[in-house]
Amino acid sequence: MTALKVDNLSYTYPTGTKALCNITLDIQEQSTVALLGSNGAGKSTLMDLLLGWKPSANILLFDKPLKEYGRKELGRFIALVPQSEHYNFSFTLLEYTLFGRAPYLAEMGSPSDEDVHLAYEALETVGLASYAHRSVTTLSGGESQLVLIARAIAQQSKVLLLDEPTSSLDPANRRKVIDILQALHAQGKTIIFTTHDAPFAYELATHVAMLKKGSLLCFGTKERVVTSEMLTTLYETDMTVCSVGGRTLIY
Numbered sequence: 001m002t003a004l005k006v007d008n009l010s011y012t013y014p015t016g017t018k019a020l021c022n023i024t025l026d027i028q029e030q031s032t033v034a035l036l037g038s039n040g041a042g043k044s045t046l047m048d049l050l051l052g053w054k055p056s057a058n059i060l061l062f063d064k065p066l067k068e069y070g071r072k073e074l075g076r077f078i079a080l081v082p083q084s085e086h087y088n089f090s091f092t093l094l095e096y097t098l099f100g101r102a103p104y105l106a107e108m109g110s111p112s113d114e115d116v117h118l119a120y121e122a123l124e125t126v127g128l129a130s131y132a133h134r135s136v137t138t139l140s141g142g143e144s145q146l147v148l149i150a151r152a153i154a155q156q157s158k159v160l161l162l163d164e165p166t167s168s169l170d171p172a173n174r175r176k177v178i179d180i181l182q183a184l185h186a187q188g189k190t191i192i193f194t195t196h197d198a199p200f201a202y203e204l205a206t207h208v209a210m211l212k213k214g215s216l217l218c219f220g221t222k223e224r225v226v227t228s229e230m231l232t233t234l235y236e237t238d239m240t241v242c243s244v245g246g247r248t249l250i251y
């Protein structure tokens with residue numbers, strides 16, 4: 001089934017900047033899509049549109065126009081993992097992860113024992129359950145990224161959008177995030193993430209979309225579209241994709 005269908009989508013900011021031009025994407029359920037593009041290519045604008053933060057009549061989510069979803073209903077279908085979060089309040093990790101359950105709560109309702117259990121389980125999945133009662137303000141950058149992922153896991157949405165999930169991580173935490181996202185993919189999630197890291201994209205994604213100056217350069221399985229020629233065109237700098245001992249290297 002198609003999870004997200006983007007049909008001839010264009011977006012122009014009120015300032016007159018044309019950020020996206022005639023984008024068409026068919027994202028199948030249970031695929032993992034990497035969105036590649038230089039700064040200013042339109043990745044964030046596309047993510048905002050997919051989250052319903054900017055209005056569009058050209059996006060279908062599981063065959064239903066995105067604009068017809070209610071706010072809470074949408075939260076049960078799509079979760080966002082932002083690049084980073086500024087914590088204004090000293091919530092514990094468990095309290096913060098519980099925000100992921102908001103789409104399931106009644107107006108002014110409190111989380112149930114089941115919600116608390118799911119939030120705790122999400123912290124276990126990212127390896128932070130032992131910190132459940134620590135304040136989010138005490139976390140390192142890597143731990144903070146993992147809590148954002150835990151909140152999205154607790155949200156139990158079908159689709160996960162991640163904005164540069166490994167951009168500020170050291171190699172060990174980067175590996176951890178890759179392993180977690182691969183496990184979520186194996187559980188049937190549809191995952192869409194932006195990144196500047198082509199090797200990371202290649203390792204994690206099943207499909208790759210390349211955006212250049214607001215237009216879609218290509219979209220397809222990673223084996224088909226991630227080539228030296230495509231990456232060199234995308235980034236306007238020499239890039240090489242080669243196969244060594246059965247592994248694909250990009251440099």
Ligand code: ADP
Nearest residue numbers: 013015017019037038039040041042043044045
């Ligand atoms: P990316 O995420 O790939 O770096 P963006 O989607 O942020 O790209 O930006 C795409 C284009 O839209 C850029 O030319 C950027 O300057 C412009 N843009 C982004 N946000 C705004 C805004 N709020 N108002 C006007 N133009 C914007």
